[in-house]
Amino acid sequence: MAPGSKFKNVELILPCEWKECCFVGKCMEEFCNHIAEHLDEYLQHPLETAEQYWCWWRSCEFEAKDPRELVTHVNFHSYYTKLKFIGCQLWALHQDLPMCLKSSCSWHQLPKTSEEFVCHWENCDVTFNNPVWFYQHVANHAYATEEEIIADQKKAVYCHWKDCLGVFKGKHKLWDHLRTHTQERVVACPTCGGMFSNNTKFFDHTKRQVSEGNRMFVCQNCQKHFADERLLRDHMRRHVNHVTCALCDMVCTSVSSLKAHTRFRHCNERPFHCHLCDSSFKNAYDLHKHVETHNDSDAYSCDVEGCGFISRTLQTLKRHYKRVHVELNKPSK
Structure with a gap:
């Protein structure tokens, strides 16, 4: 299920925190347009010298030397407001989740952002000063990507982000993958403000903070306690020694990466066949690049x-x- 899809038809509650403003938006377009009005008014009549621009979001102490940097920063506040609303909704749906025990002092401390968000999709390079529109733009790339036949009539989509070799079974998987390039987050903790790339990581964030007496799963290596079995398994991976390939000197960090290395370096199986010649390949990406050579x-x-x-x-x-x-x-x- 797509992140936030449970709330697709839910009316958002997006409070503006610019100075003493009491506006509450009901959708992102309305909210972003409202924030843009604050920015336009401020930049036309700044209260400071032209050398500095302050963010007037409540409890925020951000200072910019360039108006473009301020615009990007304030637009991130609007995006962040949505993520915190989604966090509140998830807590309402999962009432068994423990409450976050962290301090709320970092509530408005946003991550450092560049002056703009740049799309590095092939032949694109469009820039945005609002993360909301940037992430929607990248999602459009994912869903506009055409499926291609890779082997045995199976179809896949390729990631066309700069220097990426990703191949995926469907457009939704590609969309999920693109978040690793854009660093998009889909939910924020409404208590401490921490942002997360998926709902599961948000749930884990809360479960890690339960009291010691309620952590029933114990690591046999270091005696640390955890709230559930999955958190314990994630922790246990840190105790696993690096795995050495028996056929060469390659050292892998996990069994799964060792399997991938063995399959690629030490197996002769080539399941991906070119439909234009007799060539075959070990992975879909190599096949894709080969097929392009037929058009030279x-x-x-x-x-x-x-x-x-x-x-x-x-x-x-x-x-x-x-x-x-x-x-x-x-x-x-």
């Missing part, structure tokens, strides 16, 4: 007059056409 002598070129774009794959050509000749030529509203 017959590259795909854009037929729009005056455009000299050439690509090695039809998929890349289609993306180019949509972005350059369709999206950019849409009439502005």
